[in-house]
Amino acid sequence: MKRRGIWLSLALAAVLLSGPSAPAQEIHWQHLKGYDVPYVPTPVEVVDEMLRLVDIKPGDLLYDLGCGDGRIVVAAAKRFGIKAVGIDIDPVRISESNQNAIEAGVTDKVRFIEGDLFEADFRDASVITMYLLTSVNLRLRPKLLAELRPGTRLVSHSFDMGEWEPDNTSVVKTSYDDERHVYFWVVPANVTxxxxxxxxxxxxxxxxxxxxxxxxxxxxxxxxxxxxxxxxxxxxxxxxxxxxxxxxxxxxxxxxxxxxxxxxxxxxxxxxxxxxxxxxxxxxxxxxxxxxxxxxxxxxxx
Ligand SMILES: C[S@@+](CC[C@H](N)C(=O)[O-])C[C@H]1O[C@@H](n2cnc3c(N)ncnc32)[C@H](O)[C@@H]1O
CATH class of the missing domain: 2.40.128.120 (Quinohemoprotein amine dehydrogenase alpha subunit, domain 2)
Structure with a gap:
């Protein structure tokens, strides 16, 4: 799970995510701690677009893989009344997520799991949200396609899935004066x-x-x-x-x-x-x- 060379891709990602004159989004480099991705929260306007693209319905179960402070999980539970789960490897993020759920009054709807997303079982998801890196998405792709039910909706902030073309894409202007891509996929059934x-x-x-x-x-x-x-x-x-x-x-x-x-x-x-x-x-x-x-x-x- 520790990845040498990740610094280069992260530095590149940070440059790509902010325009030359844009106020750069705060990146918590000290929180990389050898994990696959550092902690960088998704701006609220991008959270809104991610939740719009997955078209949440009653009864959905959302997982945010690498949930950070739990903002996507908490927003989904509060706005749509659905159950949602966050997984993060960093215990600091898990306690922030639990605190945010208490403040939002959604502790009965959400659950936060401290653990490695590559080892987690999220087969019961109907919606998955991610803000990782393309390299991490590519390592995760076989697990997503093999384990998730056909019809499960996936959405990723900024990072795509390589050859697996998105079914929909949108671009959001953020308060950091930059633009973020949001990618959407539906897990296909195997019809071979x-x-x-x-x-x-x-x-x-x-x-x-x-x-x-x-x-x-x-x-x-x-x-x-x-x-x-x-x-x-x-x-x-x-x-x-x-x-x-x-x-x-x-x-x-x-x-x-x-x-x-x-x-x-x-x-x-x-x-x-x-x-x-x-x-x-x-x-x-x-x-x-x-x-x-x-x-x-x-x-x-x-
Ligand atoms: C870019 S942040 C995204 C946070 C949140 N999803 C959001 O959009 O605001 C990525 C998160 O993934 C977590 N992370 C990194 N490697 C992980 C792993 N192998 N398993 C679970 N979480 C991981 C980090 O601790 C960090 O909180």
């Missing part, structure tokens, strides 16, 4: 492998096979029906929701269908309808994946 489903066409049933490859949330694949390869486009995966457009035969002519479905393990259940026909009837589809065809998600490590 071979899926099959059937659709009734008149009196007969037509069988489709969808062979899928995936890198993070980017999905590609080929669809065949018998000896025919069909055109598939606009494939989107957002957590456990998949949508795509498929050109298939209907009543003797090629027609486009919009498919949407929810991935649950080796099953997708959803609806489909013909494109361009205002009152086209929706029909249900259910695809099943052969479990032996699933491959581990490419997290940049495999």
């Amino acid at each position: 492998g071979r899926w099959e489903w059937s659709v009734m066409e008149g009196a007969r049933s037509r069988r489709y096979t969808f062979q899928v490859s995936q890198k993070f949330q980017e999905v590609s694949g080929t669809v065949t029906s018998g000896d025919w390869q069909l055109a598939i486009s606009d494939i989107r995966l957002a957590g456990d929701r998949i949508t795509f457009r498929l050109d298939a035969e209907a009543e003797g002519k090629m027609t486009s269908f919009l498919y949407e479905g929810k991935v649950q393990g080796n099953t997708i259940n959803g609806t489909a309808r013909q494109v361009g026909i205002p009152r086209a009837a929706e029909f249900k589809w259910k695809a099943v994946r052969s479990p032996l065809t699933v491959v581990p998600l490419d997290t940049g490590e495999n």
Whole structure:
């Protein structure tokens, strides 16, 4: 967990975070203490944007990884009434967080854990917030993708996830007279492998096979029906929701269908309808994946 060379990346990060004439944000260098990231609190306007991007709903459970003084955890509990957990390796930060929770009157909703975020269990999170470093995000990425449920929303202040492109990004002007990027991702389901489903066409049933490859949330694949390869486009995966457009035969002519479905393990259940026909009837589809065809998600490590 102690990282040589982190000083250089932190110094670079500090320079990047403040413009040449901006009043630099206070960096508590003395608090690095050999941890992965020093203590630098997120400005309140950036906290607001992080919480806006993750679109908090009742019942969410938020974890802030490296919670500092607990400001994100406390804000989420106070403003949205949700439960929230902060993890920090530094005991000083944990006592500040507990004190801040008392002052905000949210001790019944929040919990602070002193520990290393790389060893922590946060599988029950529905929302994760981070203000770490890109190098730390990259080390954390395999754990996030392997352990979090599909659909979990992640937000990171200033630092991205390398090849894992964000699903949304925004820029916030701060009182330090600088601009901060805020990155948002949704943990994708693993949809790799071979899926099959059937659709009734008149009196007969037509069988489709969808062979899928995936890198993070980017999905590609080929669809065949018998000896025919069909055109598939606009494939989107957002957590456990998949949508795509498929050109298939209907009543003797090629027609486009919009498919949407929810991935649950080796099953997708959803609806489909013909494109361009205002009152086209929706029909249900259910695809099943052969479990032996699933491959581990490419997290940049495999
Ligand atoms: C940049 S601060 C962010 C604080 C807070 N999340 C915020 O946005 O205001 C990073 C925090 O991560 C903590 N930290 C560093 N390495 C850690 C590790 N391996 N496990 C848990 N916390 C860590 C530091 O003590 C520090 O409080």
